[in-house]
Amino acid sequence: DAMVIQNPRYQVTQFGKPVTLSCSQTLNHNVMYWYQQKSSQAPKLLFHYYDKDFNNEADTPDNFQSRRPNTSFCFLDIRSPGLGDAAMYLCATSRASSYEQYFGPGTRLTVT
Amino acid sequence: RKEVEQDPGPFNVPEGATVAFNCTYSNSASQSFFWYRQDCRKEPKLLMSVYSSGNEDGRFTAQLNRASQYISLLIRDSKLSDSATYLCVVNDYNFNKFYFGSGTKLNVKP
Numbered sequence: 665d666a667m668v669i670q671n672p673r674y675q676v677t678q679f680g681k682p683v684t685l686s687c688s689q690t691l692n693h694n695v696m697y698w699y700q701q702k703s704s705q706a707p708k709l710l711f712h713y714y715d716k717d718f719n720n721e722a723d724t725p726d727n728f729q730s731r732r733p734n735t736s737f738c739f740l741d742i743r744s745p746g747l748g749d750a751a752m753y754l755c756a757t758s759r760a761s762s763y764e765q766y767f768g769p770g771t772r773l774t775v776t
Numbered sequence: 777r778k779e780v781e782q783d784p785g786p787f788n789v790p791e792g793a794t795v796a797f798n799c800t801y802s803n804s805a806s807q808s809f810f811w812y813r814q815d816c817r818k819e820p821k822l823l824m825s826v827y828s829s830g831n832e833d834g835r836f837t838a839q840l841n842r843a844s845q846y847i848s849l850l851i852r853d854s855k856l857s858d859s860a861t862y863l864c865v866v867n868d869y870n871f872n873k874f875y876f877g878s879g880t881k882l883n884v885k886p
Contacts, residue, residue, distance in 0.1 A: 695872050706863065706876040707820065714872050754819055758874075763808040763867050765874055767819040 667691070668768035670755050676774045677745050685740040685771045687755030696738040697765070698730060699754040707754055713738060714760065742773075750775045777802055782864050782877035790885050793854045797880045799847045799864030806875075808867035809840055811849050813860045814879065820863055823849075854884045 668689045677683040687696065695714050699707035711720045713732045727749070729741040742749055755768040782799045789795050801809075809826035824831065826838040826847050837850040847864055864877035 697874075706878045709873065712872060719872070752817070758872070760872060763869070764810065764822055764825065765865070765867075767821070770819050772817075 668755060668757055668766055670753075670768035670771050672771060673769060674772050674774075676776060677742075678776055679747065680744045683742050683745055683773070685742075685753050685755075685773070687738045687740075687768055688736050689755075689757045689766075689768075690736070691757055691759070691766060692735065693757035693766075694735075694760045695758045696732060697756040697758075698728075698738070698740050699756065700749075701752045701754055701770075710740070745773070745775045747775050749773065778877075779803060779875035780864055780866050780877040782880050784878055784880060786881040786883050788883045788885060789854055791854055791856060793884075794850065794852045795854055795882065796851075797849045797862055797864075797882075799849075799877050801845050801847070801864075801866045801875070803866070803868065803875075804842075804845060805868075805870075806866045807869055809838075809847050810865040810867070810874075811836075811838055811847075812863040812865055814863055815860050823862070851882075854882075856884050856886065858882060859884045 671686050697712040698710045701707045710724045732738045752770045754770045756765045758765045811823040812820040813823045814820040826840045830839045835852045839848045861879040861881045863879045866875045
């Protein structure tokens with residue numbers, strides 16, 4: 665089945681230690697998104713790629729970076745995680761002409 | 777003002793009840809509307825898209841009122857398994873972005 669895959673599902677990192685989360689998709693969708701979701705809150709968009717075009721949200725901290733080396737893969741890099749970065753990180757995709765958004769299972773990040 | 781607003785609930789209803797959620801959006805140019813369901817500690821999953829003419833999928837009915845800029849979701853004959861958070865989502869074509877409401881929590885009790 666076509667899907668959105670995220671690895672790892674659970675990640676524990678130390679305060680200030682860089683971490684990379686990965687997302688891959690078999691849907692061949694043009695657009696890939698990274699969201700941060702904290703408990704009892706709506707997903708918060710960090711950035712998205714339309715093909716290779718990167719679109720950063722104005723309030724996304726510089727600590728968060730992303731790479732999309734090809735259509736299928738997208739990475740979220742957190743350069744110096746703080747305790748406040750502990751959250752669920754969701755990757756999603758959509759086909760620009762279709763508009764439904766499909767989510768991966770998420771990576772739950774713990775910062776110690 | 778938030779792009780999308782929802783009543784956070786929780787809505788506590790008995791099995792078999794009918795429950796309705798509303799959602800309002802601020803951008804009159806929005807063109808695509810969705811309801812997602814999110815279970816605790818899981819990812820959001822598409823429940824249904826919302827069309828101008830209204831659409832139904834089994835026990836679920838979604839309506840869109842463009843003039844008033846609100847979207848509704850009606851759940852009939854609630855099941856225990858319907859307990860979840862329901863997210864109203866509005867798409868902005870021009871920027872390939874989705875705006876989420878804060879979600880409405882539903883608890884269906886035996």
